[in-house]
Amino acid sequence: xxxxxxxxxxxxxxxxxxxxxxxxxxxxxxxxxxxxxxxxxxxxxxxxxxxxxxxxxxxxxxxxxxxxxxxxxxxxxxxxxxxxxxxxxxxxxxxxxxxxxxxxxxxxxxxxxxxxxxxxxxxxxxxxxxxxxxxxxxxxxxxxxxxxxx
Amino acid sequence: xxxxxxxxxxxxxxxxxxxxxxxxxxxxxxxxxxxxxxxxxxxxxxxxxxxxxxxxxxxxxxxxxxxxxxxxxxxxxxxxxxxxxxxxxxxxxxxxxxxxxxxxxxxxxxxxxxxxxxxxxxxxxxxxxxxxxxxxxxxxxxxxxxxxxx
Numbered sequence: 001x002x003x004x005x006x007x008x009x010x011x012x013x014x015x016x017x018x019x020x021x022x023x024x025x026x027x028x029x030x031x032x033x034x035x036x037x038x039x040x041x042x043x044x045x046x047x048x049x050x051x052x053x054x055x056x057x058x059x060x061x062x063x064x065x066x067x068x069x070x071x072x073x074x075x076x077x078x079x080x081x082x083x084x085x086x087x088x089x090x091x092x093x094x095x096x097x098x099x100x101x102x103x104x105x106x107x108x109x110x111x112x113x114x115x116x117x118x119x120x121x122x123x124x125x126x127x128x129x130x131x132x133x134x135x136x137x138x139x140x141x142x143x144x145x146x147x148x149x150x
Numbered sequence: 151x152x153x154x155x156x157x158x159x160x161x162x163x164x165x166x167x168x169x170x171x172x173x174x175x176x177x178x179x180x181x182x183x184x185x186x187x188x189x190x191x192x193x194x195x196x197x198x199x200x201x202x203x204x205x206x207x208x209x210x211x212x213x214x215x216x217x218x219x220x221x222x223x224x225x226x227x228x229x230x231x232x233x234x235x236x237x238x239x240x241x242x243x244x245x246x247x248x249x250x251x252x253x254x255x256x257x258x259x260x261x262x263x264x265x266x267x268x269x270x271x272x273x274x275x276x277x278x279x280x281x282x283x284x285x286x287x288x289x290x291x292x293x294x295x296x297x298x299x300x
Contacts (some may be wrong), residue, residue, distance in 0.1 A: 021225045034226045035265065044228060052223035070223045073202035075171045075235050076184045077299075078194060085225050106298065115185065116299040123294050138297045144273050145290040146282055148256065149227075149266040 002059045006100045009054030009066065011046040014038050016063035017054065020087040027090065052084065055104045057097045064089045067101040069108070072118065081109035083119035099131070106135070120145075152209045156250045159204030159216065161196040164188050166213035167204065170237040177240065202234065205254045207247045214239045217251040219258070222268065231259035233269035249281070256285070270295075 009017065018038050025031045045052050057065035065088040072082040083105055088097045109117040121128050123141060132139075159167065168188050175181045195202050207215035215238040222232040233255055238247045259267040271278050273291060282289075 025226060030226070036224070036226055036228050040228050041225075044223060051221055051229060068223065068225055071201055071220075072222065072232065073194060073218065073220045073234060074186070075191075075218055075237075076175060076180065076186055078186050078190050079201060082222065084223060087225075109298075110300055114300065116297060118298075119296045120293040121296055123292055129294070132296055135298060138299075140295040140297070142273055143270040143293075143295055144279070145293055146269050146271055147266060147288045147290070148259075148268075148285060149288075150260055150264065 004095075004097060004100060005058045006055055006104050007058065009045070009056045011042055013054070013056050013063055013066075014042045014045065017041065017056070017066050017068075020063070020066050020089060021085070023089060024085075024087045053108070055101055055108075057088070057101055059092065059097075064092050065097045065101055067105045069105055071112070071114070074115075077115045079112075079114050081105070081112070081114045081117040083117060102131075154245075154247060154250060155208045156205055156254050157208065159195070159206045161192055163204070163206050163213055163216075164192045164195065167191065167206070167216050167218075170213070170216050170239060171235070173239060174235075174237045203258070205251055205258075207238070207251055209242065209247075214242050215247045215251055217255045219255055221262075221264070224265075227265045229262075229264050231255070231262070231264045231267040233267060252281075 015038050018041055022031060022034060025034050045054060052068055052070045055067040056063050067086045068084045069081055070084060072080050074080050086098050086101050106117065165188050168191055172181060172184065175184050195204060202218055202220045205217040206213050217236045218234045219231055220234065222230050224230050236248050236251050256267065271282065
């Protein structure tokens with residue numbers, strides 16, 4: 001039986017992390033929008049002023065999932081954890097890897113004194129919405145995302 | 151004629167910032183959800199590890215508007231500025247104060263090497279959507295906000 005291990009991500013994991021990011025981007029037909037690189041991600045996550053944190057899921061020594069988060073600030077609620085992305089390699093979905101990564105990230109938010117955590121889900125992704133509902137998640141679809149690219 | 155000045159927020163501005171946050175929360179009927187305080191906001195924004203940055207708008211020596219931002223991380227695009235809130239005191243709306251705060255925040259995102267910036271707008275807020283459209287903003291309403299409060 002394969003053994004699942006969830007641990008904090010390291011600099012050495014970045015090439016495999018980036019591969020998972022690209023796998024998801026291709027699935028979502030957004031690969032051409034990805035301008036991030038292994039070099040930039042290494043600097044941004046493991047340089048002098050890291051701007052994100054991560055957990056990785058390992059199975060038989062292979063990196064099969066990642067959770068990427070950072071801290072955000074709410075004028076109403078103060079410090080919150082923002083879960084940017086959970087990615088699990090497509091051939092291993094439905095085995096509890098995403099659940100392990102999600103729960104580890106929730107634990108991190110609690111440990112670091114956050115008043116809560118936030119993330120976004122695509123409105124058609126019913127299985128993800130059902131999964132999150134079990135944790136008592138509140139959903140709010142009144143907002144529109146706005147983006148400016150430089 | 152009153153003179154408008156946009157500058158970086160300081161520790162001394164926090165009580166007036168918090169007042170604007172509360173003014174907006176009352177308008178949005180969410181005042182009971184605000185658990186943030188002047189003490190916490192001072193620590194979070196001006197302590198050893200600031201987790202947000204700010205600009206303030208001053209008119210005749212009075213603080214009449216704020217912009218609160220922090221840096222976020224996109225696995226696709228790297229470092230981005232997230233505009234958490236622009237608040238302008240209700241009696242002075244429509245005088246270009248929000249525009250001044252918004253443009254200063256865009257400039258900050260560019261200066262700090264961000265690949266872009268992001269924010270959210272309520273889907274019924276047509277005047278804000280029209281305002282943002284002028285800057286070439288891309289809108290995306292396929293996402294649902296998810297929250298867990300601890």
